[in-house]
Amino acid sequence: MKKLALLMSLIFLVVFAAACGSDSEQTAVASEGDTTNETTTDEEVAEIEVEHQLGTTTVPVNPEKVVVFDYGTLDSLDKLGVEITAIPQDSLPSYLEKYEDAKYENAGGIKEPDFEKLAGIDPDLIIISGRQSEVYEDLNELAPTIYMGVDTSRYMDSFTENVELLGQIFGKEAEVEAELTAINDEITALNEKAIAKSENGLIILTNDGSVSAYGPGSRFGLIHDVFGFAPVDDTLEVSTHGQNVSFEYIAEKDPQNLFVVDRNKVVGGENSAEKTLENELVQKTQAYQNENIIYLSPDYWYLSGGGLISVAGMINEISENIN
Incomplete structure (x- = not known):
């Protein structure tokens, strides 16, 4: 009887220990699950x-x-x-x-x-x-x-703030920093070319035969403010839509470089920029005679702008087309 009682006691202890171990494992698993849920929740509400x-x-x-x-x-x-x-x-x-x-x-x-x-x-x-x-x-x-x-009166600062904010929102800080470094290096190189060229410029937008001019601080003013081209006229009003000007005005100012955005290319219309500017008054300018009329992509300059792709494209467009 004593042997039987001892055997029963041993069996009871083994069963009890197994049960406790199972409970402990379940508790540990439950705890791990709670931790995972808490982490997910924290990420969701960040x-x-x-x-x-x-x-x-x-x-x-x-x-x-x-x-x-x-x-x-x-x-x-x-x-x-x-x-x-x-x-x-x-x-x-x-x-x-x-x-x-x-x-x-x-x-x-x-x-x-x-x-x-x-x-x-x-x-x-x-x-x-x-x-x-x-x-x-x-x-x-x-x-x-x-x-x-983008705040065009402080284009690059505003652009930089915007893309850095996107980096914060989407967890892309390192990628943004690398892209901004590359763009700033490209601007430095363009500045050097513009300073060495030491010439002025006029920025215009053509729209079905009419012409608007833009100066420093304007919608397209980074050509002057950031890229380094002196304005042929620093009295132009700062406006999103530019200041209406005539062909006589262009001939009078006689820019050495003429930067042209063709609105009709993206909104439609009968008169292209080339057709609009093909006249005797424009042909008298230094820009025309020295082949320094630079037609800019309206995709970058009119529809878009202020993005990592478009700003890099805008820089390259100017850099590749100045003599």
């Missing part, structure tokens, strides 16, 4: 406060559903490998034509967002610029909305 031209917005870090109305921001995100959900598809620059694909939602017009479509998307973040500023409050009611247009 946010930053963004101060921008139209207000202050709380923005989620690494948002999944992103709607972009600013093409400069779109080209930066494209360069950084960040996927977006929706974009206005009716006036995309040609170098961003891949976003016409059906896998991207059409967010509406560049000035008239499709609010019904956006509500269905339920975005985590909306990024806008000047063309959508009037509907900012309406968009901000749908999702966190930030303004990321």
Whole structure:
């Protein structure tokens, strides 16, 4: 009987120990699961406060559903490998034509967002610029909305701040730093060429036969302010739409370099920039006679600009075309 009792006791102890071990393992697994859940939750609610031209917005870090109305921001995100959900598809620059694909939602017009479509998307973040500023409050009611247009009066500082912010939001700080370093090196090289050339320039936009001029601090003023070309006229009004000028004005100012943005190439129209400027008055200028009329890409300069791809393209366009 004593042997039987001893055997039963041993069996009981083995069963009890096994049960305790199982409970401990389950507790450990449960604890590990709780830790994982807490980490995931922390990542999901990570946010930053963004101060921008139209207000202050709380923005989620690494948002999944992103709607972009600013093409400069779109080209930066494209360069950084960040996927977006929706974009206005009716006036995309040609170098961003891949976003016409059906896998991207059409967010509406560049000035008239499709609010019904956006509500269905339920975005985590909306990024806008000047063309959508009037509907900012309406968009901000749908999702966190930030303004990321470039301030042309301080172009490079504003551009740098914008792409660094994108780096923070999407966890691409190192990539942004590398891209900015390359762009700044290219600007330094262009500055050296412009200073060595020591010539002035005039920036114009042609639109179906009419001509507008832009000076320092204007929409295209970085050619003077950043790239280093002296303005042939530093009294031009600072305006998004430029100052209307005549062919007589161009002949009188006689620029050594004429930088031309052809709006008709992207919006349509009968008169190309080449056709508009092919007249006796323009032909008298130093720019024409020395073959220093530089036709700039309206995709970069008119539709987009302020992005990692477009700014690099703008620099290269000027650098490759100055004699």
